[in-house]
Amino acid sequence: DIQMTQSPSSLSASVGDRVTITCRASQGVSNYLNWYQQRPGKAPKLLIYAAFTLHGGVPSRFSGGGSGASFTLTISSVQPEDSATYYCQQSHTPPHTFGQGTKVE
């Protein structure tokens, strides 16, 4: 299985801060890398797919980057509604493993 490792595990930010989350794969996944947001008690929502493509309706303050085995999710100016846990996922090779999550407070 491809292992996905996110850092940090949690972070605290103030409104307007720039926040970056890193995701590393144990082997190359090309750009088959997706990011999800999950608020407590809710289903995850797709934010970014194919490493940097924003899913429909996602605010432009979210952006993705990277390729191969190292990726980032950036929130350019964090807002109160961005409090959530963020997960990366590789969809290059089954099982399509997730990272352990990063909690943004």
Add this chain to the structure above:
Amino acid sequence: EVQLVQSGADVKKPGQSLKISCKASGYSFTSNWIAWVRQMPGGGLEWMGMILPRDSDTRVSPSFEGQVTLSVDTSLTTAHLEWRSLKASDTATYFCARHSTRGELDYWGQGTRITVSS
């Protein structure tokens, strides 16, 4: 509008069987893989497996191989996740989600919470 609506929460005893469902609407059900994702209490997301409704081609994570069965009923546009003998460690919320072009999960069900306790 694409929607995935899952069956309701359930409480079972160890050793009992269970089949939960995921009703899809708003798109061509046979065209997209459906994935199942587990989230244990306080835990992260775990990809369990996926099934292609067109031909029931299935890929299951080694972590769940032999523990669950994925199936579909194309006449009802519904996917199922089934256990033959539940364990306490199966207590979790289970999500179904639709695979899109690059394997991203673009639409999710609301989740089904399963509690297994004696």
